Amino acid sequence: MMKSKADEEDYWNSSKYNAFTFDDADDELSALKETKKAVNSIGPLLAEDGEEDWERVSWSGEPVGSISWSVKEMAASNQRADREPAFPKISTETPSLGKSQSGISLSSLFKGKPKGGNLQTFNDVLGDPSLRLYTPELRKPKSEYKDLVSDWSAEETVQRLQQGKGVTLEKFRSLQDKLLLLDLAVAAHDGNAITAVLIYLKRTLCKEVLFRELESRQTALRHFIHYLTENREQRLLLELLRALGRTEEAALLQYKDYKNIADENKRRDFLKSCLSLQFGGEDGNHVQDHYTLLERQIIIEAADRKAEREGKLEVFQKFPRKASILNMPLITTLYYCCFYHYNEPEGTFSSPLNVRQTFKISEKQYFTTALAARAKLKNWTDVDAMFNSRNWLGFSKKKSPLSFQRVVDILQKNSAPTRVLQEYVGLVSDAELRIGLAQKHKCHDIVINTYRDMKDRQQLAEYRKKVERGSAEERKIDELLSNQQIRWKN
C-alpha cells in the first residue's frame, strides 16, 4: 500500500529540473511549484529590486529552494492566514455538492468537516504548520513525507490537482469518496482536474456505475466525452452514448468513421451498413443520399475511366478529366454529368436528368449547374435551348428560373463572347441594371436602344463619346440623335 502510493506520487510528478538524470529524488515534488512560485513572486520582486534585478533573481540566479526562498514563503503563508480576501466570491452555477451527491453527507459526517466552503478548509490547513505544502517537504525525512501524502483530504487533493502538483488518488476507494472528488473538481471549474479525476474513475469503476453516475453530472460527462474523443476510444464512447440513450449522437459518431476508409468500395459498403443506424431528423436521409451518391460515382468512374482510356469518346479527349469524380459533392457530380453526359437518355446512371431525379435537386440548382457546364464547353446552342419555352400559342419565349443578371454573370465567368452575352443582357428587365451590365460587357446596341427607349438624349450623347470613332455604333447614335420623330425627354 505504502509503496503503491509512492509510485503514484512519482507518476504525477515527473521530474522538473534534473531533467535527464532519471533519479527519483524527493525534491522533484517541489520543482513545479517553485517554477510557479517564481512567476508569482515576480511582481513583488519587481517592486523591491527594480527592473534590472528580477531576471537574475527569478530564473538563473538564486538556486530555487534555498533558505531565503523558504523564508519568504513561510512569511507569505503567515500573512495569508489573517488576510481578508481581496475580491468577493461570486456564485457560479455549479450544482451544489449536497444535491448531486447522495454519498457526500455520509462521508462528511465521518470526517467531521464542513463541506461547501472548501476554500475555508484549505486555509485552515495552510495555517497548520505540519501540513504546509511547500518547501518544508524538501527537508522532511522520506517516511514522514509519505505519511503526509496519504493524509490529503479530497479538498486538498483537488487543490493540488488545480495547481498541477502531485497527488495520489488511490486512497479514494469508496464510491462516495470518488464522487466527492469528482464533484469538488467540477466545483473548481478546472477542466484539467476534472479530467484527471475522470481518468482515475474510468480505471477504477466499472462502466455501468461510471456511466450511471455521469448521467447526473453534465459537466463531468462533457469532459469525459471529450477525453474519450481525443483519446480515440471510439468503442467506449459509443457504449456511453448508447447507455445514455443518445442514439443519434452515437449514430453520427459511427458514421464519421467513413472518413478513415480510403478504398471506395469498402467505404460504400460501410455507408450502406450505416443506413440502419438511428439518425436524428433529416440526417438519415442525408446518409442515404451519401451512400447512393458514392455508389453511383463508383459506376460512373469505372465506365468513364474505361471510355477515356479507349479514346472512343471525343469529349474526353478534348477535355481530359482533371480528377476522379469519386467522393465529390453532389453538385460537382451533377456538373460533371452535365459536362460529359449531357444528352444521355434519362435511364442511364450518368444522365444529368437521372441525377436530378434521384437526389431531388431543385430546378434552380439544376439550371445553374447545367448552365455553367454547357457554357464551359462553349456549347451555345445547348445554352440557348435551356431558356426556350413555348406558350400555348406556340411562340417561343426565353424563360429562366434564375435572374438574367445572374445568367449573364455565369456566362461571363465562363468567358462567353459578347454576341452571346448581348442576348441575355437584353433580357434583364430592369432598365438601369440592363444599362449597367451592357456597359460592363460592351454590348453597345443594348445601351443605345435602352437610352432610345428611355428617350434620354443626354445620356445617349454622353455615350457617343465612349464608342469607337467611325464605328457602326457611332453612326447608329448619330442617326438616332438626328431623328426628328423621337420625342426626347431632355
Next chain:
Amino acid sequence: MAHSARRDSPELPDLSLLKRLVRDQLIYLLEQQHEVDKLYKVEHKPIVSISDQICFLIRPRMQTVKWICDVVNADKAAGKFRRYKIIFTPQKFYACEAVLEEQGVFGDVTTDEWAFYLLPLDEDIISLELPEFFRDNFLAGDQRWVRTAGSALHLLHSLFGPFSKVYGIGRCSKMTYESWREQVEQGEQKARHAEIGNVFLIDRDVDFVTPLCSQVVYEGLVDDIFRIKCGCVEFGPEVTSSDKSIKVMLNSQDKVFNEIRNEHFSNVFGFLSQKARNLQTAYDKRRGMDIQQMKTFVSEELKGLKQEHRLLSLHISASESIMKKKTKQDFQELLKTEHCLLEGFEIRECISFIEEHINRQVSMIESLRLLCLLSVTENALCVIRSVSCAGFRQSYGADHLLTFSNLRQLGLLVEQQPGETLTVMESKVGKLVNDRTAVKLTDAFSSLAKKSHFRALSKKLNLVPKSDEEYDLRVPRDMAYIFSGAYIPLSCKIIEQVLERDGWTGLEEVTRLINGHEFAVTGKIPGKFLRIILVMFLGGCTFSEISALRFLGKERGYKFIVVTTAITNSSRLLEALLDNNV
C-alpha cells in the same frame, strides 16, 4: 482618425515586460537546463537527428503527445537509446501525462512546463494564442483552459494590478473570475501602484453576430484576406509585385499602418495618397539646400523618409490587391445582404442571395457564414432551412452533416418550428428536423446552445443606426463606423454601457436576452478609478472589435488593453467547427 481624441487619455503600461519574462524563462529552460541547440516542428514522422537528447516544446494536446510516444517507441524498437523531454506550454495536463503512461514511455520521457501565457501583439493587444480555446470550451464544454485564463489574468494582476473593479458576462467569464480570485488569495500580494484599473471579461458566445460579419476596417480586412498570424502577415507575390512573398509585422511601430489600421477601407486610399504627397514634399525639401543642410537632411531625415516610403508602397499594393479580390467576389452585394440581415430588412431577398451563393458552389466558408448570420439574426432558419441546409450539403459535400451537428450544438444554426407561411413541403421537412433530436441535443447542451435574441437586443441597445441618415465614414460618430455605419458591434456596445453605468443596473433586459451570467465586483483594496481597462475576450475577438474599442476609448478618454484567447474572424470561427480536425 479624423476627429480629435480626448487629451486626458492615460498612458498604457509597458506590456513588453511580458515578453521578457517568458523569453528569459524559456532560455533558462532550454539552455541552462538542457543545452538545446536546435528546434524542430513536431509532426507525425520519425525524427532524423544524431543527438541522443530530444526536447519537445508543445501545447498540451493528447494527439501531439501520442506522436511523441510513437517516436519514442520506434526508437526503443530500433534499439536506439535517447533521452526525451517534453516542455508543455503554458502548462501540462494530466491527460497528456496519462498518455505517456499508457504508451509505456513514462519515465523515458520527462516533462516540464513553460508558463508562457501572454503574447503582447501590440501595445494594446495581448493574445494567449490559444485558438483551440473556442472549440474546447464552447463546443465540447471542456473547461481545461479556464484555469489557464485565470492564471493569465493573475499574471497581469500581479504585474499591473491590483485591479479595482471586475465586470463580466458569460459562464466562462464567471469561472475565469473565480479561478483568478482563488489564485490571488493563494498567492501573496503586495501593495503597488496599479496601472490597470478595471477589468471586463466577456465570453465569445455572448456575441456571435459580430465575428460573422465581413470586416471593412483596414486591419480587419487585411486579416480576412491575408490572415494575420501573431501580429505578422505574409504578403504574396500579388502584393509585392515580385516573385517573392514578404513577411511584415503589423503593429503600431509601422507608422503608416498605425494611421490606417482603424480606418474604414473607403478612407484608406485617400489617406495613403495624402501621405504620398507629404512624402514627396519632404523629399523635395532637399532642393535648394546647401551642403550643410543636405548633410543634416541625409543624416536625420532621409532614413525615416525611406522607411516610410517603403511602408507606404507596401500598403498601397496591399490595398490594391484587396480591391481586386473584393471586386471579384461581388463584395458590394455581399455587404448589402449582410446589412439587410443585421437590419432585419428584405429577408427574402437575402435568402435567395444566399441560396444562389450555395448553388454556385462559391466559397464554402462564405456560404456557411451567411447561413449562420441569417440564423443568429433571425433566430431561425425557418424559411430556408429545407432548401439551404440540404443545398449546402449537396454543394459542398455530405460530410458537412457533422459540421451542421456542431453548429446546432453551439446555437449558430438553430432550426425552429416552421411558421405558418411555409409551404407544405417545407413544413414537412421542418417537422423531421424538429423532432426529439434537436430537443435532446439542446437539452444536453442547454447551457451551450442558446437562442439568439439578436433582433430584440438590437432594438434595446440601438445597434443598427437609422438608415435614412447619411453616415459620414470619415467622421465616425459611433462604433458603427467599423461596419460602414450599419451596425454597432454588440460586444463593444455592452462594454460601453456597463462602463457608463458602472455596473449592470438598467441592463436587466439585455442580460436576460443574452442568457445572464453577468457580474460586477469591487475589490476590497480601494483602487483609484483608472481609465485603463483590460478587456478579456474568452474565445477570441476580431480586429474590428479592437478598432471599435479604440474608437470608444478616444471618445470617452479610456485606454483599452485587449486580452484575447486568440485573434479570430469569421473564417477561423467557422473552420474551428468543421469536422475535419478531430
